[in-house]
Amino acid sequence: MTTAEQPILEVRGITKRFPGVVALNNVSAQFMPGEVHAVVGENGAGKSTLMKVMVGAYRPDGGEIIFRGEKVAFAHPKEAQEAGISIIYQEFNLLPDRTVAQNVFFGREPSRYGLVNQRELNQKTVEVLRELGAENMFQPTAPLHTLSVAEQQIVEIAKAIAFDSKVLIMDEPTAALSMTEVQLLTDLIDKLLERNLAIVFISHRFREVFDLSQKISVLKDGQYIGTLKTAETDANEVIEMMVGRPLDSYFPGLATPEEIGAVKVSVRNGSNDFLKNINLDLCAGEIVGVSGLQGSGRTELAQALFGVEPFHEGTVAINGKALQVNSPTIAIRNKMGFVTEDRKAEGIFPNQPIRDNILLTVRTLQALVKRISRDGVTGQPNLVSDLSHQVDVRASSSDQEVQYLSGGNQQKVVLAKWLASTAEIFIFDEPTRGIDVEAKAAIHEMIRELARRGAAILMISSELPEIIGMSDRIIVMWDGTIYGELPSGATESEIMKLATGHSNGNANGSNSE
Template sequence: MLRLLTVQRTLGTLPFMLTMQDVSKSFLGVRVLHGVSLDLDPGEVHALVGENGAGKSTLMKVLAGEYAPDEGTITLDGTVHAFTHPVQAQAAGIGLIHQEFALLPHRTVAENVFLGREPVRRGLVDRRAMEERTAALLAELDETGIAPHTQVRDLSVARQQTVEIVKALAASDVRVLVMDEPTAPLADHEVELLFALIRRLADRGIGILYISHRLREVFDLSRRITVLKDGRRVTTLTTAETTPDDVVRAMVGRELGSYYPPRAAPAEIGEPLLTTAGAGNERLAGIDLTLRAGEVTGVAGLQGSGRTSLVRALFGAAPFTRGRMTVAGRPLRPASPRQAIRGGVALVTEDRKGEGLALRQSVRDNALLVTRAVHGGGAPAGDLPGLLDRVNLRARGHDQEVQYLSGGNQQKVVIAKWLAARPRVLLFDEPTRGVDVGAKAAIHTLVRELARDGMAVLIVSSELPELIGMSDRILVMADGAPAGELPAGASEEDIMRLATRDGAGAAPEGSAA
C-alpha cells in the first residue's frame, strides 16, 4: 500500500491523511515551535527525532489538543481543525500515548480502557458489555492473551502499554496514533512485541507518529524521519535512503563516530580497585571480576543474563552470599548499599526517576542526597557549583526542581549525586537510557574523564554500539555467569555469539537483568 501511495504522491494525485502546516507555539513569550510542518500517510510510521528541547513533544501535544497553536493549521482527511482540548482531537481520530502511563493499577483492563466512558444499562455500569467490547478490541490486535477482567497492576509493562494503546483506540475511530518514547519503559524482549503491534496497527491503515531517541528502532520501523532542532524542522528524510550518520548530523551537527571519546591507553590503566573471586548468590555464579583504575569495563548480555544482578550484588542491593570481594585492596562484600557507599562503590541505576532522584526536590538537594544520608554531610555545599559544572548541567539554577529538567540533565544530577560521595568505583546500569544523542555524548565524555581521573568504571548497556564505543574490554554474561571476555573494539557478532551460547554453568537466573 505504501508503495502505491508513494507513486501517487510523486504524481501529485493524493493528499496526505494528516498535514500540520507552519505550526508555531510560544510559552511566556518564548517561542518553542517556529513554523513547523509535518505530514503523514495512512499506514505510515513516521519517526520524529531530535535532541531534548527540540520541540517534538510540544508539536505532538499541539496535534493532540493539549496545547492550542499560536499559528498554523492542522488538516486531517481534508478537514481543517483548530483543537483547543484533547477531547476534540480524540473525536477527530487522534490518539496520544504518553511515555508515562496513565493507568489505574487497581482497576481492571476493561475499566481502564473505558474510564470515563463506561457503558451504562439501567443506570448502572454494564460491566459485561465493557468487558466484551474490550475483548473485541484486543482480539482485533491479536492480543488475546490479556483478559479484560485482569487488574492492570498484574500485567507486565509491555502489556500495560498495550492497554494504553487499546484505550486510545476505544476512545474514537483513531486515524493517527502518536507514540512518545514508547520503548523507554520496556525490557529488551518486550520491544519486539511492541514493534509487532505497531506493524499490525499500520496494516489497519492507522498512521503512526513515533518519537524516539533510539535510532536503531527508528530505522527498523519508520518509512520517513523528520528531524527537529531548536523548535524548527531541519529536514524530512526517507528512511531507506538515509543513514544514522545523516540523522545525527541533522540533529546535532556531528558524525555518529564522535559519540565516543578515545579509549584508555595501556599506560592509563592502573591498579585493581575492585575484585571478586568465586562470588555468587541465588541469581549469579562464578563471578571472577577485576575493575582497574582508569579503565571502563562494559557488561553485555541478553535479558535475564544477570547484568543488573551483577551491579546490584557489587552495590550490596542484592548481596553476594558466597565468594570474596575487595575494594581498594581491602576485603568488602557489602551486605547493603550503605556499606558499599562507605567502601567507595556507587551505582547509577537504570531507573533514575524511581530510584535515582527525588523529583520534587531541587537540584541542590538531589546532588547532596547521598552525602547527607550516608556521610552526614560529605562534600560541602560550597563544592556544589563546581560539581554541577563538571557534569555540564543545564538548569535555571540550583533551586530548580529536577522534575522539570530534561532526561539527560536529570541523569547528570544523578551522576553529580554520586560524585559528591567521592567513590573509587562507579557502576552504571543503562547510563544513557531515555536521553537524546547530545546528552549521550556529554555523558560518554564525562564517564571517560572520570576513568582518566583514576576511577574504575563499569557500564551495563543494552545498546551494543555504546558498549563497543565506550569499553576498554567487555564482559559478556549468560545465565547468571560470565560467558567470556572480549577486548576493546569487539564486534556485535562477537558479543552475541557469547551471549547466546547454551548455558554458562550458573545458578538459575531470575528476572533481574
C-alpha cells in the same frame, strides 16, 4: 496497501522549546493512512516530544499540525482522542482494578436511566475485540490487572478503536513484550492497517522497526533528518542518519597509557535479575564509558556495583580483595562513590543546607554518637568551604537549602558529597543530564581531574558525544549484558550498532536472543 494520496496527519515546521533546550526545531513529517511509520533517534532526539505535540500534551512554540486536511491545535490529548488521534504510552493509561470493558469505554459508558448498562458495555467491548481478532483472549469482565502486558496493550488498542481513531501513536510498543507477544502485535497491526489507520511508532529496536514499518523518519537533536522507505534502506543507513554530527569539542583530554594504573574493581560473571554474565575491570586513572539504550541495564550495572541491587552470582573484587557488596554502606566503606542519575530522588536532601548535604556521606562513616563538626570533619574543619570552592558551587552561603539551587549547582553539591568521602572509585550515572553547557564542561573537567589523581571511573551516559569525548574505553550494554567493548576513538555508529543489538556485519536485525 497505501491507497490515499493525502496524508491523514501532517506536521509542518514544528518547534518546541523547553527552558534551556530546543527539543524540536522546525520538524516536518507526513503520516499516510494504511501505513506504519517508525520514528527513530537517540535518547533525547525529540521523538516523544513530537508525539506529545501532535496530541496536544505539549503546545508547540511554532509550526502547524494538519489533521484530515484541517489545521488543528488540541489543548489536551483527550481532544485529540475525540478527534481521532489516539496515543499509547509506554506506561499504559489504564485503571488496573476496573474491567476490560470499563477501561475500553472509560468515560463514555453506554447508560440507561442514568446507570451504566453493563450488558451493552460488555457487548460493545466484545465487538471491538472481535474486530481485532482478540475476542477469545480474555473476557470483557476480566479485571485489568489479571491481564499480561501484551493483553493490556490490546486493551489500549481496543480503546483507540472504540474511539474510531484514524491515527494511532505508539511509544515503544514492543519494549515490554516477549518475542511471541511481538508477533501478536504484528498480526494486530495488520488488522489495523486493513481499517486504513495510520500508525506512528517510536522504537529503539531495529528488528521491529524493519519488520513492521513501511517508512522510517529520523530525528536527531530535535531536528528532522529525513524519511526513508523501509524497503529501500538498511540499519547502517538509519544509524548514520541518527548519529551523523560533528563531535562537540569541550572535553578534557584522554588518559595517557602511563596514567592508567592497577585494576581497582574487577567483576567476574556477575548476574542478578537484571544483568547477565557481567565481566568488567576498572583501572586507576581510567574513565570507562557505559553506553546503551534505555532499559539496556546501564543503571542496573551501576546499582549492582554499588550494592543497591547486588549481584546474586559471580565475584567482585575491590583492590584485589574479594567482597560481597550487598549494600551502599559496604560500597562506601570500600571507597566507592555513586553520583546517581535521578538527582532529585536519589542525590540531594532538598530541605537540608548545603553543608549537611556535602558532609552526609562522610558522616555515615562515623559513629552515630560522634560530635559533629559544623563545617567539616575532625582534622579538616573547613571541608565544606574547601569542597564548595573546588567544585565551584554558586550559593549565597553554605546555609542555603539545596532545594533553592539550580540543577547544575545541585549536581556540584552531590559531587562534593562524594569528594568529601575520599572515594577512589566513582560511578557517574548521567552526570550532566539537565544541566547547562557551562556547568557541563566544569563537571567533565572535574571527572577527568579525579581520574588524573588516580580514581577509577565508570561513567554512564546516553549522550554519545559525552561518551566518546570522555571515555578511555567504552562498553556498550544491551539486554542486560555487556554486548561489546570499543577503544577510545570509536565512532557513534559503531556504538549505536552495538547498542541496538547489532554486531558488525549483521546489518538487518537478528539479535542474539
